[in-house]
Structure formats: structure tokens, C-alpha cells
Amino acid sequence: MAVTLINPNGLPEIPIYRQVSVATGSRLVHVAGQVSWDENGAPVGEGDLAAQVEQCYLNVGKALAGAGATFADVVKLTMHVVDWRPEQMPLVLDGISRAAAKLGITPAAPASLFGIVALDVPEHLVELEAVAVLD
Secondary structure, three states: OOEEEEOOOOOOOEOOEOOEEEEOOOEEEEEEEEOOEOOOOOEOOOOOHHHHHHHHHHHHHHHHHHOOOOHHHEEEEEEEEEOOOHHHHHHHHHHHHHHHHHHOOOOOOOEEEEEEOOOOOOOOOEEEEEEEEEO
């Protein structure tokens, strides 16, 4: 395994991710920000943050698979949410949970969430990008 996820002593344990990833592989996979569209480019979950987060995770899973990777190879996730408010976190967690159940995974790579003004298309509420490492 090229990725080890840890929570070092002295840092809080966060239920949905680990604080640090240690990568020993030699191939980097950078997944462009994925938004909530289907394979035909049609929007999924218009106006529904949880549904869009779920679709973003599913799309990242497909992108990783295309490079021969899985979520177990991910060393960093970055989420951008339009007009972010902290009270939206339950919706984000719900979307992650639904995607994790469909993918049969437990996302745990270090992650960051940034509130932003807008994305490329007004219907998109969230974008998710990933970095993975393979042996």
C-alpha cells in the first residue's frame, strides 16, 4: 500500500478524515475538480447540496478508477462549496455517507473544505478534487 493515513499525537481526531497521509508510491494521480454531473454532462441534484456532494464523490471514484486507483490511494481531498455556511456541514456529511455506502469505502484521507463565491456553472454547488499515489 502506497498510502498510510494517521492521526499524530497532539492533534484532534476528526471522524471523517485523518490529519496526515504518508505516501511512499512513485506515481501521482491528480483528479481535476469533479462537479455533480452524470456521464453525459447533465446536472445531478440541482439545488441539493447533499446530492451534489454524493455525485462529486462518485465522479472522483470513476476518475480514480480510470487511472487504476481507488479511494484507498487518495492522499488529499479538497472540496469547494459555493456560499458555504457551517450549518451546511450535515448536508456535506450526508452526501459523503451516501457516496461511501455506494462505493463501499470509508473516506479518510486528509481533506480541506473551502467556501467560495461561485463555480463554472451556476447550478454547481460543490466541486471535489483529489490527489492519489500509486506504487
